[in-house]
Amino acid sequence: MSIRRAAIWSLASQYASFAIQFATSVIISRFYLLPADIGLFSIALATAMMVSIFQDMGISRFVSGQPEMREEALRDYAGVAVAIGWAVALVVALAAWPAARFYTLPGLTSLLLIIAASYLIVPFATVPAALLTRAMNFRALFLTNAGSALAGGIVGVALAARGAGPASLAWGALASAAARTIIVQIQRPVLPRRVRDHEAVRPLLGFGSSSFVISLSAAIGLRSQDLIVGRLLGVIATGLFTRASALAGQLSTLVVGAINSVFYPAFARKRDEGAPLGEPYLHLVACNTALNWAAMVGLALAAEPIVLALYGPNWTQVAPLLRWTALGEIFFVAVPLQMDIPILLGRIKTLVWINLADTALTVLILAVFCLYGVEAAAFSRMLSGAVWFAIYITFQKRLLNIRTAQLASVYLRSALCAVAAGLPLALALQTGLYRADMGILPVLGLAAAGGLCWLLALPLVRHPAWDEFRLFASQLFPALPSRAKG
DSSP states (O other): HHHHHHHHHHHHHHHHHHHHHHHHHHHHHTTOHHHHHHHHHHHHHHHHHHHHHHTTTHHHHHHHHHSSOOOHHHHHHHHOOOOOOOHHHHHHHHHHHHHHHHHHHTTTTHHHHHHHHHHHHHHHHHGHHHHHHHHOOOOOOOHHHHHHHHHHHHHHHHHHTOOOOOOHHHHHHHHHHHHHHHHHHHHHHOOOOOOOHHHHHHHHHHHHHHHHHHHHHHHHHHHHHHHHHHHHHEEEEEEEEHHHHHHHHHHIIIIIIIIHHHHHHHHHHHHTTTTOHHHHHHHHHHHHHHHHHHHHHHHHHTHHHHHHHOGGGGTTTTHHHHHHHOOOOOOSSSSSTTHHHHHHHOOHHHHHHHHHHHHHHOOOOOOOOHOOOOHHHHHHHHHHHHHHHHHHHOOOOHHTTTHHHHHHHHHHHHHHHHHHHHHHHHHHHHTOOTTTTTHHHHHHHHHHHHHHHHHHHHHHTTTTTHHHHHHHHHSSTTTHHHHHOO
């Protein structure tokens, strides 16, 4: 499958999964659960995921990024994945009661036990999904991701409607894990077995040990946020903070996640061919920032009406938090594949130390800002993002021999396009046409006008993403060029 065709399927997967998960979160938040319920589940999930970092141990990256793969060793890799995953499930189950005591939230116990059950199932999908990524079979991954999201969404909404409370989200996660495993095993079956070929597994474990340190550091930096907010500010603040962070993160993933998932195996192939990675990486940066910066500017400007229209009056306090988290996301998307490129180029040990420093600073910044309230905690995402950007862009530049002027040119053009995208909303604010209760349709109209301004700005500033957009559009609508010529 070509990179552009893979990108189309990956985009379809991202959009379908996002639409299902987003609709699920809107329905559950608007009609069934309050911020305290979401906060309780978020603390449970964050607690579990602090342990679940052991689960993958770099197996997915190892399988999808290796120059050569021995078919006979795959069942051994799957056996390792299941053994680790079941150990994780046991630890999460054992941590359920102590975590509930630490937070003085008895409801955490049952939620963590349900989440632990899902970790018994997840590892059966690890190796098959990595093989599909390695083969760039994003059509199969589309079926896997969309199918699992749909199963989780149906179960979650159905149980929330029956009054299951936060447990509906945990059961939805379990249903999603089961569906993902079934679908991916049908398409690329790899059944685990007790390890027979220890020589084949040794490189996997060696890779996994370094990858684990990175995963641990990343998990602490990301998942500790809900735990810190929950401990210092309570479950209601955690629910508000989680909803704002999730909305900005989901939109960011929707816009650029598909691009990044396609480029990782593509970069692995270029590395194996001995081709330079600098130019294609600059192109990836251009596409990421052109799309995501415009989306985040729009989300920040329209935070109030979006939150009110989607989640209802119980969630109005999310709007100011969403504004800061959306602007902070601008920094995090500006350095794509910040973990993957160093791993592909054999710089994993350096990456470990950089990641540890980044995590320590992120946790420290959030803990300090939490002392001043939940909005300050959301504002800290901008400061953390700026620090994160400075660390990783310096590292990537050195790895790929990219000049500062080249990056500055890309970032400047993307920033100009983002400003153009935000003009309709900014003008509506200045002229008084903008109201928090104006509804979703006017917001969509202003967003469409912003999208048009963005499209006009791309060729005006000679943005590299313009040619990519034209090629992508021609593949989606192949008849349009011929009609234009006629």
